[in-house]
Structure formats: structure tokens, C-alpha cells
Amino acid sequence: MSLPSVEDVRAEVKAWLEENWDPELKVGEWWDILARSGYAQPMFPEDCWGKGWPRDLSMAVSETIAEHGAVGPPAGLGYLLAAPTIVAHGNERQHREDLFRILSGQDAWCQLFSEPGAGSDLASLGTRAVKDGDEWIVNGQKVWTSTAKQCNVGMLIARTDVDLPKHKGITYFRFDMTQPGVEIRPLREMTGRAMFNEVFIDNARVHDSDMIGGLNNGWAAANTTLMAERTGLGTGGSGGAGNAFPGPIAGQLDDRVGDHVGQIRTGGTGGGGAAAANRMMKLAQELGRSGEKPIRQKLAQLYTLQQIGRFSALRAKHASQRTGGEPNIAKLMMSDLLRLQREVGNEIIGANGMIMGPATPGHGIVQEVTLFSPGPSIYGGTDQVQRNILGERVLGLPKEPGPAKETPFKELLVNG
Numbered sequence: 001m002s003l004p005s006v007e008d009v010r011a012e013v014k015a016w017l018e019e020n021w022d023p024e025l026k027v028g029e030w031w032d033i034l035a036r037s038g039y040a041q042p043m044f045p046e047d048c049w050g051k052g053w054p055r056d057l058s059m060a061v062s063e064t065i066a067e068h069g070a071v072g073p074p075a076g077l078g079y080l081l082a083a084p085t086i087v088a089h090g091n092e093r094q095h096r097e098d099l100f101r102i103l104s105g106q107d108a109w110c111q112l113f114s115e116p117g118a119g120s121d122l123a124s125l126g127t128r129a130v131k132d133g134d135e136w137i138v139n140g141q142k143v144w145t146s147t148a149k150q151c152n153v154g155m156l157i158a159r160t161d162v163d164l165p166k167h168k169g170i171t172y173f174r175f176d177m178t179q180p181g182v183e184i185r186p187l188r189e190m191t192g193r194a195m196f197n198e199v200f201i202d203n204a205r206v207h208d209s210d211m212i213g214g215l216n217n218g219w220a221a222a223n224t225t226l227m228a229e230r231t232g233l234g235t236g237g238s239g240g241a242g243n244a245f246p247g248p249i250a251g252q253l254d255d256r257v258g259d260h261v262g263q264i265r266t267g268g269t270g271g272g273g274a275a276a277a278n279r280m281m282k283l284a285q286e287l288g289r290s291g292e293k294p295i296r297q298k299l300a301q302l303y304t305l306q307q308i309g310r311f312s313a314l315r316a317k318h319a320s321q322r323t324g325g326e327p328n329i330a331k332l333m334m335s336d337l338l339r340l341q342r343e344v345g346n347e348i349i350g351a352n353g354m355i356m357g358p359a360t361p362g363h364g365i366v367q368e369v370t371l372f373s374p375g376p377s378i379y380g381g382t383d384q385v386q387r388n389i390l391g392e393r394v395l396g397l398p399k400e401p402g403p404a405k406e407t408p409f410k411e412l413l414v415n416g
């Protein structure tokens with residue numbers, strides 16, 4: 001298949017938007033049109049509601065949507081994480097139905113991976129799914145589940161066979177969060193918000209047909225999700241000039257879509273991402289501090305790191321240029337970027353950093369970044385875990401000591 005040029009794609013999308021974008025539509029109606037057009041995620045194959053285009057053409061689509069002042073595809077973890085997992089591991093029905101529900105914003109997904117005893121060592125998870133006819137009965141506890149309160153569906157990984165080694169007895173499910181037996185308790189963070197939640201699962205049910213990637217193959221599917229998370233962190237959101245939160249619980253599907261233009265959701269990154277250096281430069285200028293050498297140097301460092309991070313993330317998405325470990329490196333760089341942004345920002349605003357609220361210099365963005373900055377070093381696998389992966393899988397260093405890989409899960413020590 002011959003690919004169009006970037007210029008052709010821009011012209012094609014512009015013409016399409018002139019015909020189809022209407023700020024008077026409802027959010028749900030607009031997302032439906034966008035998903036059917038193939039522009040919601042052009043990198044997906046054509047039989048998965050995409051166009052099979054590479055990264056640069058896909059970026060041209062989201063830039064053109066943004067330039068037109070239209071709203072981009074749905075925000076959230078369904079689009080970022082569940083969708084690529086379904087593309088890679090889902091069956092035909094899941095591609096046709098579940099994927100479409102994500103791209104058209106009908107479902108909002110959360111990630112039910114971490115547990116109180118299974119974070120970095122995710123394969124130690126203890127949530128059990130036990131077969132009952134053509135369904136599974138699920139019991140366990142998940143934690144740090146971002147946006148669970150707003151989500152009607154979860155990416156659940158649960159243990160389906162304790163006789164197999166820990167990585168092999170796990171299955172990945174599309175899990176209904178609205179059913180009886182699912183209790184969501186918010187956890188307040190130091191940002192003052194409660195994005196996190198604990199999720200208690202007590203005799204909840206999931207059907208066989210909601211398995212993604214097949215029985216006991218959940219580790220492979222979970223790794224696809226984690227890779228998407230690590231790669232996605234480097235480049236940030238889904239594009240478009242604005243966004244809204246998908247799914248029936250957030251209640252935005254019936255909003256006038258034009259009212260969501262300009263409302264970029266950061267997904268909790270608290271102001272990190274590609275605009276970091278520009279934002280800090282503007283702040284330094286506003287406060288008359290951009291001429292100070294220490295601040296100029298840090299701003300230059302921030303800009304440089306941001307550009308390197310951007311190019312690394314782009315390289316990570318081009319299969320032909322991969323040497324291994326790019327998503328892990330991209331994620332490490334994102335964590336560094338946010339920490340540096342925190343330092344520069346606090347140097348610029350000085351003692352104002354102690355005051356919270358939009359009425360402070362920079363409208364509170366530095367304080368936001370400061371309080372959120374530890375997050376990216378932890379979610380999607382901590383910095384230490386990224387380095388372990390790079391050491392073991394890319395550099396070929398010896399593996400960490402531990403029980404034999406083939407030891408059945410039920411014979412492992414707790415957290416062993």
C-alpha cells in the first residue's frame with residue numbers, strides 16, 4: 001500500500017473537518033463520526049477503525065484537528081492503553097465492538113493492575129478469577145486505580161490458574177465496573193484531589209467472551225498495555241484542540257462539543273509534557289526573571305531535555321528504528337522532565353511556591369507540577385523498574401535473584 005504524504009493527509013483531514021466538524025453536535029455524536037472516519041486513531045489497522053498509517057501521518061491528523069479548533073478523540077486510559085491492547089490481542093468481535101466503544105467514547109476504562117502486594121512485581125497479583133460455567137467469579141483488591149470512579153469498564157488482570165508459574169496463570173479481562181460486588185473507595189492525594197481509588201471486588205462476574213488475549217495469556221496482554229503506557233507518556237495526550245471525558249458516568253457525552261474546545265485534559269500529568277519549556281519561559285518573562293543567567297540556563301536545559309524526550313518517544317514509535325528499551329527510556333525522560341520543570345518553576349516563582357491556588361504567579365501550575373512530580377516516576381513501572389528492564393533485557397546483565405521462573409504460583413512465598 002502506498003502511503004500519502006504528510007501534506008496530502010493534512011489537506012484530506014482539513015477538507016473532512018470542513019465537512020463534518022460542527023460545534024453544535026453532542027460530544028458523543030462527534031466522537032462517533034470521528035471514530036467511523038478512521039481519524040480517531042489512524043495508526044490502528046483499517047479493520048480496527050484506523051488507517052494503518054505511521055506515526056508522522058497520525059501526528060499530522062491530530063495537529064490538523066487541533067489547528068481546526070475541533071475536539072480530538074476521547075481522553076483517558078481506554079484510548080491510551082486498552083485500545084492498543086485490544087488491537088494486539090483482541091478477537092474480531094472485540095475489534096469491531098469493544099474497540100469502537102472506546103474510540104467513540106461510549107466506554108471509559110480504568111486500569112485494574114496494581115494490588116496492595118503487587119506493584120513493581122505485578123506478576124505476584126493475588127486477585128482470583130474462578131471458573132463458573134461460562135463465567136468467572138472474581139475476588140480481590142486493586143489499588144491506585146486512577147479515575148475508577150468515572151469509569152464503567154476496567155482492564156482487569158486476575159489469576160486464573162495457581163498451578164502455573166506466576167507469569168503464566170494470569171488472564172486479562174474486560175471487566176464491568178458497574179456491577180454488584182465492585183466497591184470503589186477514593187484515595188486523596190497530596191494534590192488535594194482523589195484521582196486514585198481502591199477497588200474491592202467481591203464475587204463479581206466476568207464472561208468468557210470478555211477475555212482479551214485468551215486464557216492464561218494475560219501477562220503478554222498486560223505487557224502490551226504497559227508498553228503503551230510507557231511510550232504514550234513521552235508524547236502526551238491524544239491531540240485535538242480540546243477534549244472531554246468519555247463514558248456514561250462522567251456525563252459529558254450529551255454536552256455541546258463546542259463547549260469542550262480548548263479544554264485540554266492532562267490526564268493527571270499536572271502540566272508536564274511537550275509544552276513544559278514554553279510555559280516556564282513565559283512565566284519567567286511575565287515575572288521579569290528571564291534575563292537572570294541561572295534561570296536562563298535551567299530553561300535551556302529544560303528545553304533541550306524536552307526535545308530529546310520528544311525525539312526519543314518518536315523513535316520508540318518507529319518500529320524500524322528500534323534498538324530495544326525505547327519505551328522505558330522515554331518514560332525515564334518524562335520523569336526527569338517533570339522534576340526539572342518543578343525545579344525551574346520554583347526558582348522562577350520563589351516563595352510564591354508555598355501558596356496554592358490560581359491567583360498565584362503562573363496560576364498555580366508550578367505548585368501543581370511540584371505536587372504531581374513524584375507520580376510519573378512511579379506509575380507504569382517505577383524508575384528503578386525501568387532501569388532493571390533496561391539492564392536485564394537490553395544490556396543483557398544478570399537477572400535479579402529470585403525463585404525459579406517455573407515455580408507454580410501456589411508454591412511461592414507471599415510476595416516472593
Ligand SMILES: Cc1cc2nc3c(=O)[nH]c(=O)nc-3n(C[C@H](O)[C@H](O)[C@H](O)COP(=O)(O)OP(=O)(O)OC[C@H]3O[C@@H](n4cnc5c(N)ncnc54)[C@H](O)[C@@H]3O)c2cc1C
Nearest residue numbers: 111112113114119120144145146375378379380381382384
Ligand atoms: C499517579 C499514579 C497513577 C497510577 N495509576 C494506576 C492505575 O490506574 N492502575 C494501576 O493498576 N496502578 C496505578 N498506579 C500504581 C503504580 O503502577 C504502582 O504504584 C507502581 O507499579 C509501583 O508499585 P508499588 O506502589 O506497589 O511500589 P513497590 O513495588 O512496593 O515499590 C516500592 C519501591 O521499591 C522499588 N523497587 C521495587 N522492586 C524493585 C526492584 N526489583 N529493584 C529495584 N527497586 C525496586 C520501587 O522502585 C519503589 O521505589 C499508579 C501510580 C501512580 C503514582
